[in-house]
Structures are given as C-alpha cells and as structure tokens.
Amino acid sequence: MNRLCKSLKVFQFAVAAGLAAGLSMAASADPAKPDIARGQAIASQVCAACHGADGNSAGGAYPKLAGQHAEYLVKQLRDFKPQGGKPPLRNNLIMAGFAAVLSDQDMINVTAWFSSQTPKPGFAHDVKTVALGQTIWRGGIADKGVPACAACHGPTGQGIPIQYPRLSGQWSEYVVAQLNAFQQGTRNNSDPMRQIAHRMSDDEIKAVADYAAGLH
Missing domain, CATH: 1.10.760.10 (Cytochrome c-like domain)
Known part of the structure; x- marks a missing residue:
C-alpha cells in the first residue's frame, strides 16, 4: 500500500510540474490518437509497481494488461471515476486515486502502450476442475x-x-x-x-x- 501511495504521489507531482517525460494532463491536438511513448512513460512511472512495466503483472492480485484491448482499458479507467455525482461503477480506492489524475488523453496513451505489449501465457493449475x-x-x-x-x-x-x-x-x-x-x-x-x-x-x-x- 505504501508503495502504491508513493507511486501516486510521484505521478501527481510530475503532472503538476509538467515534466519533460510527457505526463501532461493537457490533451494533444488530436485527442483520439495515442502517443505510445507517453503511454510508456506513464506505465513505467505509475503502473509498473502493480501491473509490470510491460503489463505482465507478477501475480494474481493485479491483472495482466499486456495485449488487452485498449478501448476496453480506457472504459475501465473511466469507470473508476465518479460520474454525474454518482459513485464510480468500479469501487477500488487505489485505482480511483490513479484514475483521478489521468486525463482522457493520458488514458488513451497508457492503454495503447499496454495493448501493444505481448502477454505472457498463463496456465490452468487444477486438473480436477x-x-x-x-x-x-x-x-x-x-x-x-x-x-x-x-x-x-x-x-x-x-x-x-x-x-x-x-x-x-x-x-x-x-x-x-x-x-x-x-x-x-x-x-x-x-x-x-x-x-x-x-x-x-x-x-x-x-x-x-x-x-x-x-x-x-
């Protein structure tokens, strides 16, 4: 939990300072076009602690994001935010904190990065089921x-x-x-x-x- 909070604080500071790494809250001229380089920067500085820098998380507490559909991931990030004064559709305090500081363009960028990565294969473990x-x-x-x-x-x-x-x-x-x-x-x-x-x-x-x- 401390590591997650630290990562969130670092990201929020980076946004406020307008670091050259490109973690800007401002939308680009074409908000629908992903900037994968910026997405990689967000992933490495914010998401890697839980999801892995390439989206292959180390264990089942956090989902693998590598190879996931970018549009689906954008929707999930938006669902962690309250909408129209109503509670978020996905109730997760940690992800709510991260999603809160992401603009729509940030979401498009970081999900494009994860979508472009190769997922590591998984395995069934219980032969009985x-x-x-x-x-x-x-x-x-x-x-x-x-x-x-x-x-x-x-x-x-x-x-x-x-x-x-x-x-x-x-x-x-x-x-x-x-x-x-x-x-x-x-x-x-x-x-x-x-x-x-x-x-x-x-x-x-x-x-x-x-x-x-x-x-x-």
Whole structure:
C-alpha cells in the first residue's frame, strides 16, 4: 500500500510540474490518437509497481494488461471515476486515486502502450476442475441460465475490442475476484456479468477462471 501511495504521489507531482517525460494532463491536438511513448512513460512511472512495466503483472492480485484491448482499458479507467455525482461503477480506492489524475488523453496513451505489449501465457493449475471449466466456457450452465463464456470472450479467450476483454492467460485469482465483485456489487459496470456471476457457485467460478488462465 505504501508503495502504491508513493507511486501516486510521484505521478501527481510530475503532472503538476509538467515534466519533460510527457505526463501532461493537457490533451494533444488530436485527442483520439495515442502517443505510445507517453503511454510508456506513464506505465513505467505509475503502473509498473502493480501491473509490470510491460503489463505482465507478477501475480494474481493485479491483472495482466499486456495485449488487452485498449478501448476496453480506457472504459475501465473511466469507470473508476465518479460520474454525474454518482459513485464510480468500479469501487477500488487505489485505482480511483490513479484514475483521478489521468486525463482522457493520458488514458488513451497508457492503454495503447499496454495493448501493444505481448502477454505472457498463463496456465490452468487444477486438473480436477479443467473439465468443468471447459464445459462452462464452451457451453455455459443451461439450467442456471449462464451462457457460454466463449460467446463473448471467444473460443480462445481473445475477447472483442471495446466490449469484451481478453481473458486468455489472465490470472485465475484476478478473474475469481472480479466475478465475486460483480456478485457483491462492488463492480457495477456490466449488467450481463453481474447477472451471470450471481447464478454461479464458488466452485463454478473457480473452475472457469482456472480454465481461462490456460487458454492460448
């Protein structure tokens, strides 16, 4: 926690001072065009402590961002911010602090950097649940109204830009935590996922998360 707070304070100071590294809050002339060099600077100074400089985090407490769809990542960063006087759709105090000091252009830049990086492969670890995880991923759980994960995230977990994230190789612990967050109401930025998570048991969530970790 101290390391995260220190990183946030350093970034906020850098923005205020207008350092030459390019962490500027001002939008460029073309706000839709990413500046990957600036994105790399933000990633190395702010995000690397948790997500790794190239987006390959060291463990399941933090998601892998390498190779993730940039548009999806931008949406997630915006969802950590309060909107229209309402609480943020994703309740995470640490990420709320980081997102608060990022302009839209900063978000576009840093997510473009992470999207351009190569994700390291993951692995399924529990041989006893692979069959169940595969069944849920490919066919869902019919009697509970749970659709196949592959319908949105793709047969190999590559996802669909803007709408659905890449889950291939993602840490299973992180996927479990997010499904639990949808269940508990601390993540409210996807009604379909909220409904799906509520219909799944803990064992089903763990099985499909572990299966997704091993997708390539």
